[in-house]
Amino acid sequence: MDGIARLLESAYDAAAPGFLPFRVGAATVGWVRPAFAQALRRFPDAFNHDASGAVHLDARLRDPDARSHALAAVTRELATSGVITGWRDEIYEVRDEAQPGQAPLLTIERAAARAFGITSRAVHVNGVSGTAAGPAMWIARRSLSKAIDPGMLDNMIGGGVPAGLSMRETLVKEAWEEAGLTAAQAAAARAGRQLRIRRAVPEGLQSEVILVHDLELPSAVVPRNTDGEVSEFQLLPIDAVIDLLREGGKITPDASLVILDWLDRQGILPLPDTPAARAIFGPPGAPPSAATP
Numbered sequence: 609m610d611g612i613a614r615l616l617e618s619a620y621d622a623a624a625p626g627f628l629p630f631r632v633g634a635a636t637v638g639w640v641r642p643a644f645a646q647a648l649r650r651f652p653d654a655f656n657h658d659a660s661g662a663v664h665l666d667a668r669l670r671d672p673d674a675r676s677h678a679l680a681a682v683t684r685e686l687a688t689s690g691v692i693t694g695w696r697d698e699i700y701e702v703r704d705e706a707q708p709g710q711a712p713l714l715t716i717e718r719a720a721a722r723a724f725g726i727t728s729r730a731v732h733v734n735g736v737s738g739t740a741a742g743p744a745m746w747i748a749r750r751s752l753s754k755a756i757d758p759g760m761l762d763n764m765i766g767g768g769v770p771a772g773l774s775m776r777e778t779l780v781k782e783a784w785e786e787a788g789l790t791a792a793q794a795a796a797a798r799a800g801r802q803l804r805i806r807r808a809v810p811e812g813l814q815s816e817v818i819l820v821h822d823l824e825l826p827s828a829v830v831p832r833n834t835d836g837e838v839s840e841f842q843l844l845p846i847d848a849v850i851d852l853l854r855e856g857g858k859i860t861p862d863a864s865l866v867i868l869d870w871l872d873r874q875g876i877l878p879l880p881d882t883p884a885a886r887a888i889f890g891p892p893g894a895p896p897s898a899a900t901p
Contacts, residue, residue, distance in 0.1 A: 611856020615864050616880070620806050620887040627813055629662040630724055632675065632713045635704035639725035639813045647691050654678045665714075675714035683720040693811075694719045694755025699771045702726045715771045719755070725813035728768055731779045732866040733797055733821045735764030735787070735831065737843060745849050745867070746831055748786065748838045750860070756811075761852065761859040763866050764823070764831055764841070765789075775819050786838055787831035789823075797821040800869050803888050805862065818862060820869050850877060865889075 628645050630638035640648070645663050648655045656664045669675045676699075686692040696719050701712035705727055721728050735746035746764040750757055767782035769775055783794035800820030807814050825831075831841045844852075849867060852858045859867070865888060871877035872889070879885045881892050 610854045612853050612864075612868065613880075614856055615853075615861055616882065616884045616888065618807055619861055619865060620804060620884055621808070622806065622887065624725070624806065624808070624813055626808075627725060628660075630665075630726075631662060632665045632702070632704075633667070635706065635713065637702050637704060637713060637726055639815070640723065641812055644691070644723055644812065647686065648682070651682050651685075654682050672712060672714050676716070679714060679716050679720075683717045686723075687717075687719065692717075692720050692723055696755075698768070700726065700728050700768065701771045712771070718768060718770070721768075722809055722811035722814055725815055727815040727817065729775070729817045729819065730766060730768045730862070731775055731782060731819045731821065732763045732862065733765035733779065733783070733823050734800070734866060734870040735823050735825055736870075737825045737827055737829070739827065739843070739845075741845060744843045744845050745870075746787075746825070747842050747844050747849065747852075747859070748831075748833075749840045749842070751837050751839050754837060757860045759839075761863065762838075763863040766863065766866075769819075779821060783823075785835040786833055787841075788834050789829075789831065793825075793829070794823070797823040800866075800873060801889055803865050803869060805865070805888065807861070816862070818866060820866050822870055846871075846876060 624639050627639035627641060629636045630640050640663055648663055654666055656666055665675060669678050683692055687695050698718040699715040700718050700721050702714045702716055703712050704710055736743055748762045748764055750760050750762050752758045765782050765786050769778045779797060780791045780794045783789040800822055803818040805814055805816045853864055872879045879889055
């Protein structure tokens with residue numbers, strides 16, 4: 609089994625074995641490991657635990673502000689004690705995924721998203737340029753100081769969608785921070801699919817919707833990092849990128865899926881018609897933005 613097959617089989621697990629529900633009212637908004645659920649028993653004013661082990665946000669926290677304030681205090685203390693690492697000072701919205709379009713139930717520090725197993729959203733951009741030998745893809749290398757996947761290869765642009773920003777606003781923000789591209793340059797990005805990841809990771813559960821975009825750059829435009837999160841960019845022939853995907857372990861799982869989406873839509877490397885691929889990308893031949901989770 610090559611790296612692509614291994615990636616597809618591991619990137620989405622609907623069952624999340626070994627994880628316990630994290631609930632706000634009747635809504636299951638996340639999944640936590642038993643050890644993390646045990647750590648949350650230190651905060652009886654914020655959490656209750658039922659007989660099955662599920663963690664419930666205390667019902668007395670009745671509105672988004674009260675819930676967010678309580679979670680902020682908890683996550684800060686857990687970070688101080690080392691249970692949560694990689695503090696970002698950035699917040700994500702927490703929603704009831706069964707009620708799309710509803711207002712957020714609360715917000716939570718980004719560093720705690722995987723520990724609580726909440727579903728986050730991210731924007732990733734395939735950067736492509738034409739060369740004399742054909743199309744090539746800009747591949748970033750993550751800084752060694754990154755809290756997650758340090759030093760691994762990545763998409764040209766990628767970042768989580770924080771509370772208060774739209775997908776498009778996040779794309780423009782990340783395009784400047786990660787690749788030094790202006791808002792006008794970022795505006796040329798075109799939507800691919802919406803991908804779904806759900807997998808166990810060292811921090812907890814990564815449950816994420818990735819909003820894929822493609823951006824064709826003129827050959828004279830070279831991305832340059834402005835926020836210190838990328839150590840270098842490489843413009844690689846498409847065959848070399850495919851070799852990296854097949855080898856596995858060099859490009860982050862998120863970025864690998866985003867690249868596979870582009871390769872499939874270009875007709876270069878069709879996706880297999882497997883349950884795993886359908887769970888991540890949607891049905892075969894799904895058009896851009898069709899695979900909405």
